[in-house]
Amino acid sequence: MAIDPRFSVLVDGYTFFESPRWHGNRLWLSDFYTHQVIRVDLQGQVEKVADVAQQPSGMGWLPDGRLLVVSMRDRKVLRQEPNGRLVVHADLSAVAGGHANDMVVDAQGRAYVGNFGFDLMGGGTPQTASLARVDPDGTVHTVATGLYFPNGAMITPDGRTLIVGETMGNRISAFDIRDDGSLGPRRDWATWGPLPPLTDTPTVLGALTAAPDGATLDAEGAVWFADAVGHRVVRMAPGGEILETISTGEQGAFACTLGGPDGHTLFICVAPDFHEHARQAAREAAIWTTRVGVPGAGRP
Known part of the structure; x- marks a missing residue:
């Protein structure tokens, strides 16, 4: 399949990439259905970092450099010790209503973790979800509730604001981060439509103007997000103005991050769709890259 000439293919032949992270001059990725975390250099050389049997997703690092990775199906956060063991x-499991999913880790090692809220892949009825905070000692606290599929979590460079995309909510939300890691009240960072009725997944998806999946901040305070229903990545300003849109054509876009040596490379996780059975059976996921004008900032 030919792709738009503005893109380059960094790596392909995987199942479904999520949670791209630029760290240590490598792009780190979770591949859902081969159950592995990999890292890739800019020449496309791949190194396996870990096997996560219950499906890896969000990643971040403790202040001492140890990797944290979400284990989706058993609703856990795993830690990689210096010897490589997870x-x-x-x-x-006591706070997540569905698969654990995306995660961002702050400078103190506190992890903010979202979950699906319901059995998405099994055809369950949509429900709102909570957001958990995992402290460096592993204790878990619920810090927000009533979110419409929290996803694409980011922390501003000053460490004071958590921004969370709500994939099924037609909105991106923001929270003040207090000194103890607790969150202030939810507020709109951007909205572009009403909250959908939580009747069934097809109805919800049909009510979305855009579905922010994996996302990243840039140095001007804008958010790049992969639109899980729009085959595109979107650069949005606070308040909801769309500053730039890049179509991914026939491929869906499900996560993105900024990185590279100068922070100006946008890495996009693409695949034909997000349906579990189709992605398990194929090797059609790839990372596409393109250059953008404003570098990345904040976390992840």
């Missing part, structure tokens, strides 16, 4: 860092 151990349980936190168990979210």
Whole structure:
């Protein structure tokens, strides 16, 4: 399949990439259905970092450099020890209403973790979800509720604001981060439509103007997000003005991040769709790259 000449293919032949992170001069990725975390250099050389049997997703790092990775299906956060072994860092099963999903880790090592809220892949009825905070010692606290599929979590460079995309909510939300890691009240960072009725997944998806999935901040305070229903990545300003849109054509876009040596490379996770059975059976996921004018900032 030919792709738009503005894109380059960094790596392909995987199942479904999520949670791209630029760290240590490499792009780190979770591949859902081969159950592995990999990292890739800019020449496309791949190194496996870890196997996560229950499906990896969000990633971040503790202040001492140890990797944290979400284990989706058993609703845990795992920690990679210096010898490479994965151990349980936190168990979210008491607070997560569905698969654990995206995560951002702050400078103090506190992880903010979202979840689906319901059984998305099994055809469950949509429900709102909570957001969990995992402290560096592994203790778990619920810090926000009533979110419409929290996803694409980011922390501003000053460490004071958490920004969370709500994939099924036609909005991006923001929270003040207090000194103890607790969050202030939810506020709109941007909205572009009403909250959908939580009747069934097709109805919800049909009510979305855009569905912010994996996302990243830039140095001007804008958010790049992958629109999970729009085959595009969007650069949006606070308040909702769309500053730039890049179509991914026939491929869906499900996450993105900014990185590279100068922070101006946009890495986009693409695949034909997000349906579990189709992605498990194929090797059609790829990372596309393109250059943008404003570098990345904040976390992840």
